[in-house]
Amino acid sequence: MVLTNPVVVSIVLMSLLCLLRFNILLSIVISALVAGVLSGLGVEESMNIFIQGMSGNIETALSYILLGGIAYAIAQSNLTRFLIHWVSKFVGNKKILFCLFIAFIACFSQNLIPVHIAFIPILIPPLLALMNKMRLDRRAVACALSFGLQAPYIALPIGFGLIFQNIIKDNLIQNGVKVSLADVTSVMWIGGVAMLIGLFIAIFILYSRPRDYVQTRLEKKELVEEEPKMTPKDYGVLLGVVVTFAIQIFTSSLPLGALCGLVVMVIVRGIRYSDVDKVMEGGLSMMAFIAFVMLVASGFGAVLKESGAINLLVGEASAMMGGYALSALVMLLVGLLITMGIGTSFGTIPIIAAIYCPLALALNFSIPSIILLVGIAGALGDSGSPASDSTLGPTSGLNADGGHNHIWDTCVPTFIVYNIPLILIGVIGAVWLNS
Template identity: 45%
Template sequence: MNAVVISVLIMLILSIARVHVVLSLFIAALVAGLTAGMGLQDTMVTFQEGLSGGARIALSYALLGAFAMAVANSGLPQLLADILVKRMNSADPEKSQRVALWTKWGMISMIVAMGVMSQNLIPIHIAFIPLIVPPLISVMNRLNLDRRAVACAITFGIVTTYMFLPIGFGRIYLHDILFSNIEKAGMDLTGISPTVAMAIPAASMFIGLLTALFFSYRKPREYAQAESSYVSHVESINMLKVWGAIAAIIVCFVIQTWLTIIDSQADPLLIGALVGLSMLLMMRVVPWGQADDVFSGGMKMMSLIGLIMITAQGYASVLNASGSIEPLVEHTAALFAGSKALASLAMLVVGLLITMGIGSSFSTIPILAAIYVPLCSTLGFSPLATVALIGTAGALGDAGSPASDSTLGPTTGLNVDGQHDHVRDTVIPTFLHYNIPLTIGGWIAAMVL
């Protein structure tokens, strides 16, 4: 059996068995290297060299965690939570159920909207999660809102947006990576719209969201009002500090947007977080005496996601060096080369496996395009169907991978009180509700376009 398949299956089995994700990734990397014949020493060296690829991302998220905690210290997120609680408390007994219902769906709609905007209008990716989710946990508990539904809502906003809308991160995925690699492989995409190509897969993601919200997790789920690791140190809300935090957020947003537009080599998340933190200190939103505790608490909140992403980079490095990815793609595609229906389904499943292991759809496309484009041309797929097939194959697995920031982000925000398990409450729900419909949607798109 192929080393990549064995490795990914072991990683998933260990994660489901509650082995820590970092340890699961490390063991899976060893299995991939040894199964591929790399030897223990080469596997370890490759793994260690790959770790450096995640260091910058981890530092960016750590600083964003500190920025989020500093904003929380201003009282801005708490003000939002207080408004929601006050609205529920002041409602007439006859209207309380209706108010709770409006609060619930208003909160979920806001979270989905933030997920969408985090990919384009306010390109901060998952950095919005520690800003708005932790202070809303107490409200969610009062509403008995199943956090698995919230995790699905966040992941939907993040993943569907970049795979469908060619703006912000979506432009990077659809144009700079997907179109660029397909054209490099020899297919002319003149006049092809990525939005049209990815419309059916995006619609399947929406169906998955509706299934999660209105069927799978519609019933109340009780959580204890436990002490949270989210501590804002706010005794009374000072509106001057609130407006200072708003100003810092706007400046952070402008800097990140500008650096993204000019395609700067500097990391927009890192620079934006540093400037935002500096502003909060200078405006005394965070008192000097509390600065160390506030920043340390924020970094601690995001430290796990940083460690997992560093480990995932080492794992991805071993998978790439194993030489087992291309044979997996070639053999699977050749197995069903006589049938467009079976071949397209096989290509989607292989994309799912690779992305589940690497944890990044952006890194999967270059691997798939070089082999899938000639095969699609031979089987008679149109350019539009080829874009849909490869774009979906790359996106598959981003939702549902234990090492993806699309699942790590929701867990970071929802597990501040220790009542939201990463694998059972984020990974498995998002895998089931998005990868299954996305596979079906990608297959339909490949067959009808």
């Protein structure tokens, strides 16, 4: 039965443990072992697969650690006050404008300047004081960041979106559905519309009320400083940030970009040589936990894939299908479960496409409907998963002062405002495209 499938049991267990505020890292490890044992792998083999699978996110984890050092260096410079001063003049006390501005900037991280989550620990912590001054609910900002990290790659064939839509195209072709990139782009805008609706629900309705956070002395000092001035040290830190982004873009290696940025900061004295250890320790304290969550999330995904329970889940779900609307709903819900566990939309597409393409063809779904179902089924769960960089990234910035909870302030809000519209509009869109 679907409810006793190891994937379902382990993901429900992980979600419950996280909602009960049990340690996220331990929740993922325990859930992975439960999935392995229920699949017949045994505890020892499951742990071995888990440990080997952790290497899948090693680059992302290293990126988080190095970016933490850069974020700490920025926090110690006048760039924080300069940024707050500039954004304050631009948005004033308009909370909705601030959230839309953050979503707008986040969208650029997926296409115009494809740095993904790299900008968050650099941009967001300095703005926490301004958010506190506006009494802005950080859950709205978490939703704005998650929108910018996900909607562009779903809807636009640019930057990470080009990679995502090419993955959809290639896997559909491999599984008997002949499509072009233009075909994929022509329907995936529907997913972007669903995300936009979710964003508006978050910032205009659910999280529009004032919310107070504890302010530190440093924040109060930053708020009263009206004319920040750039020093040679600040220019050195800024140069390091520019180098980080430039190297990442040209080499497609975020760890290399972050390392080069830190080295440049030391060379031009944005970071004093004697303070390097202090900066890295500060970066570790800020980002190490999230980096380890990314590692164990990759191990969890490896156990799920190796167990064979995903294919079993899809097969069991297929027996529940009947009619276009119900079949589309079942496909999307299974995609949600898989992505919640694996934590990546990009890695879910090959799994979904391999099973759903022949199934959808047998059920007489049209080509545009199949594209939409596979694309949205893969994207579902990226917002809301405790192990996704689309939730870990926003938390890394918003929790810099310890005032933002990963599960209740990032995962739950983003799950509600994005996955529900994606499912509803995905079902409606699939039926509409099939008519």
